[in-house]
Amino acid sequence: MPVKIILSVIAALLLLTVITIFTVYFLIDPNNYKPEIVAAVKQKTGRELNLIGDLKLSVLPWLGISTGSMTLSNKAGFQDQSFVTLDASDIKLNLLPLLSKKINVDHIVLKGLVLNLEKNAQGENNWDSVPAVNTTAQAASAINNNEEQFAVNSLAVLAVGGIAIENAQINWRDQATGKPLLFKDINLKIDSFAFDKPVALNLSGLFIKPDSGYKAAIQLSSQFIVSEKLDTFVFNNSELQATVNIENTAKPIVATLAVANMLLDKPAQSLKTSGVKLVADDMVISADLTGVYLDDHYALQGPVIMSNFNLRELMARLGIKIADLSDKQALTESSVYFNVSASENSLDLQDISVSIDNTQINGSARLLSFVEPTVAIILIADHLDVDRYLPSAKNHVASKWLSPEAAMALATFSIPTDLLSRLAIDGQLSVASLKLNGLTLNDYQLNLNASKGLIRAQQSAKGFYQGAYSGNLSVDMLNAKSLLALDEKITRVNVESLLKDSKTKFQMTGIVDGSWQLKGLGQSIDELKSSVTGDIHFLFKDTEIKSFNLQAMLDRAHVSTDAIDSAHVNHDLTRFSSLSGNSVLANGIIHTNDLVATTATLHIKGKGSVDLNTEQLDYKLQAQLIKAAATATSAEQFYDTPISMAVTGSLSQPNYALDVSALLTEKNKAKIADFVDKxxxxxxxxxxxxxxxxxxxxxxxxxxxxxxx
The missing domain is CATH 1.10.1220 (Arc Repressor Mutant)
Known part of the structure; x- marks a missing residue:
């Protein structure tokens, strides 16, 4: 809330006190003129002033007046409570300076001040009708009952011996959010005051967010200088200390903000600060800021440095729960540098340099609006191991079959829908080497766009296991159930290296091209998983499946022909020149009806399914022995009788079996035919x-x- 609001209210209270003094100064009993005072306030503010306590006059050795309790009503359309209440006030003036039209105040004391500030859903506030300080002369003349006017506007405040506000409270409520704020136990002490001279200030209080369990005890000390024209303000050696208590945290956070110098020059509309330093536990933030200030509008710019700190410990102290991460040392070493440019409704960070553990990130970020958050961000990192920051229990499970766009989809659905519906993001991330779910993506690029519940993400890696990866994700959260569409593609990927990093026991080599287009509809991740459907296409070339020797199985079943070259037989693996298929995903099961594979001696066709929920295989294959390879003038020739095969088991440990009862080789058929003829x-x-x-x-x-x- 702007400082000038509080100052205006305090000035108005002082004005009421001064009005009372002037009344007593010219008349005898101030209590007889309460109606005139109330009427003057009503005329100027439209509010009801209720002077509950008595007005007490003192003359010698100081001209002074003390008031009892008083209230000032709230603005129409706001809560039915007083805008201001005051338990008591006391002010004393030196008589002699008044003869030369100067005010020498011994002290001003306000006790039990309660200020209720509000803003309604339309953005209107309840303090607009509080009179400005320059209405003093008009208000004073209004209660003089046509007697000789006292030239208040010609007075100059010579000095104030001291100002004290004791046990005050400020209540803030925004009707749009319904979230209250409370600043209580406020005690303000200002030592002897004079224009253009240093003045000591001390402030303490307790800041509370009732709905969050957040409390902060603050203490502020400073020296300030105010020009006689009230247009230049200088603050030196300012220090704000806050002891922050957060619900469910072990101990409070003690933070200290120090500002060596701050200058507010209203004619030049400039604001300059130097020697800004924030210390919170082991984190130190320093800055030198300059800017402009005009009425309620401001702009600041300058460098900000956050030296080495332990982010994990800081998050824990702030009450932010952190899961048990895969790497126990993750988030323990961080530092930040950026140039900031800030206004009342925007934030621009340039020349960002962030070090998190052993990752270096550079870039820029802009928050275009605080009301409807709009973020534009560009980041470039040298390398980033995301797996270090994943929960240890989940990381092992997720690393098997999670693609980059699938990981992005899961991350999207972990963010509250109402936040995504309000958030607008235009982001770019480039990483030289990214590790995600055990997989390494080199020359990685992410383009992310989100606006009012519509999310678009494009990811690519020019270096993906000697091949390339690209993917597109769209999420539509505008309806009751979110619609997800995913399109990914890999090109010339080294299968052996990919499977090794996927932590699977299945051993296979070769080069693969693949693509998949999936869609899902649901309100949660589980509902989306069960609803996902789509198409999957794959082509393996020059592939070897290890721990599976199809030729040896055929030999044991005595179905091989004499034409098979022993050079093609390997007792540890089966070589495929190609292996391809087109599949459909539904209900968590991948169905393939056109599986085609070719070896040096076999041509295989088949169909079957993979249950992604249980990782179980169920494929039926038909293989034909190649009689003669294709030539330039003739097609490939096969033996007539097919060989039936079954593939079962799991993805990591498949089982292969021949249907021996159905096997009849060309050689056996020839023997039977000869027997029948004889x-x-x-x-x-x-x-x-x-x-x-x-x-x-x-x-x-x-x-x-x-x-x-």
Missing amino acids: NKDKIDGIVNKIDQKIGPGVSNLLKGLFGKH
Whole structure:
């Protein structure tokens, strides 16, 4: 709340006291003129002044007056409570300087001041009608009842022996937010005051946010100089100490803000500060700020330095809960530098240099509005290991199958929807080397745009395991259920390196191209996961699957042909020249109906599914032995009989099995045909007898079995 509001209210109270003095000065009993005083205040402010206590006059050795309790009503349209209440006041003047039209005040004391400040939902406040200080002469003449006017406006305040405000309280309420603030137990002491001379000031009080459990006991000391024209203010050696207590924290935070010099020059509309230093525990913030000030508008600029501090400890002291991070040393070493340019409704940070642990971040950030937060940010980092800052329990689970855009989606849904609906962000992040969920993305770029519940994110990595990655994410939170759309692509990625960093037991080599387009609808992460559907496409080239030897399995089942070259047989792996498929994701299960794979000796087709919830495999494959490879003039030739295979188990430990009962090789079929030709008469006789005993039709089945049609 602006300082001038409080000063205006205090000045108004002093004005009322001075009015009373002037009344007593010319008349005998000030209590007889309470109605005139009340009427004058009503005329000037539209408010009701209630002088509850008696007015007491003293003349010698000082001209003084003491008041009892008084109240000033609130502005219409605000709470039904007094705008100001005062328990007592006392003021004493030296008589002799009055003869030369000068005021020499011995002391001014205000006791039990309570000030209720409000702002309604329309942005109107309840202090606008408080009279300015320059209305003193008009108010004084209004109560003089046509007697000779006292030339108040020609008076100059020569000196004030001291000013004291005891046990005061300020209540603040913003009807738009409904969140109150309370500043109580206020005690202000100003030593002997004179224009253009140093004056000592001491202030103490207790600041409370009732709805948050936040309390801060403050103590302010300073020396200030005020020019006689009230247009220049100088503050020297100012120090503000705050002891902050936050609910659910072990001990309070003691912070000290020191300002060596501050100059407010109203004619030049300038504000300059130097030697600004904030010390809170082990954190030290220093700054040198200059700026301009005009009425309620201000602008400040200058460098700000936050020296090395332990961010983890600071967050804990502020009551911010931190999960058990993967790296116990994360967030323990930080420093910050930036040039700030601030106004009453915006904040601009340039030349940002942030060091967090061993990561260096540079860039700029702008907050264009405090009312409707609008952020524009550009950051560049040398390297960033996000996994260090993930909760240790979650990091191991998430690192297996979480892509960059999926991680971004999870982060989005961890932020309250009402905040996202109000937040506007236009951000860019560049990282030379980023580690996320165990995966390394080099030359990483993020472009993020969020506005009123619509979020767009584009991520790319030009270096992603010898290949490249790109992805797009959109989240629409405008309706009751959020709509998520995700589109990602990898190109020429080294499979072995990718699987190694994914911490999977499955061993595979080769190069992969892949893409997936997914959509989901829901109010929570769990609901989104269950609703995700989409398409997945993949192509592996020059691939080896280790701990799986398909050729050895065929040999054990005696289905190989003599044409197989032993050079293609490896007892530890199976080589595929290509492996591709197009899949559909629904209900957490990936269905593939056109799986195609090729080895040196086999052509494989199949279909099946992967349950992402249980990571279980269920694939049925049909393989054909290659009789002759394709040439420039002829297509690839296969043996007639397919080989049935089943792939089950889990993604990390798959099981492979042949359907031996269904296998008939070309060699076995030839043996059966030769046997049938040699025993044709016997077989025909047996078939005819079966027809006679069982019925017609059975012979046709047997003939089909033996290749006779």
